[in-house]
Amino acid sequence: MTGLYIAIGVIAVLVLAWILLRSSKSSRSARPPARELQDLPIDSAALTAIYASLGANKRVLAIKQLRQATGLGLADAKYLTEAIAAGHRPPERGIGLAQPSLADRARGLRRQGREADAIRLVRDETGMGDPEAAKFVRSLD
Structure with missing residues (x-):
């Protein structure tokens, strides 16, 4: 009889562990898209086409255009397209458009409370060490 209780207890623990493992996997896969997506520069011609598609209520086409212009995956492109449709204006990249300086980009990240990202940006673009x-x-x- 004691062996039966032990077997039931072991099965209950295994089922509980399986449920917890599945719930942690589903919460990881449902992560919100990266905040950096909204700072992704998009070619000005592609951005104009995306705005036109959104204006014509063709969201799927806008997502396809964004994926072609940026190389983003489907989920990230959908997220960014929805943000653009809601009024977000991503930075434009194109011929003749002035790009913000490294200092301006780092300053913007710092003002958003993302100092670690600003340090990483400076380090990656200049070759400086972390302290510098x-x-x-x-x-x-």
């Missing part, structure tokens, strides 16, 4: 990049970012006002 952090000093540079913290000197921006």
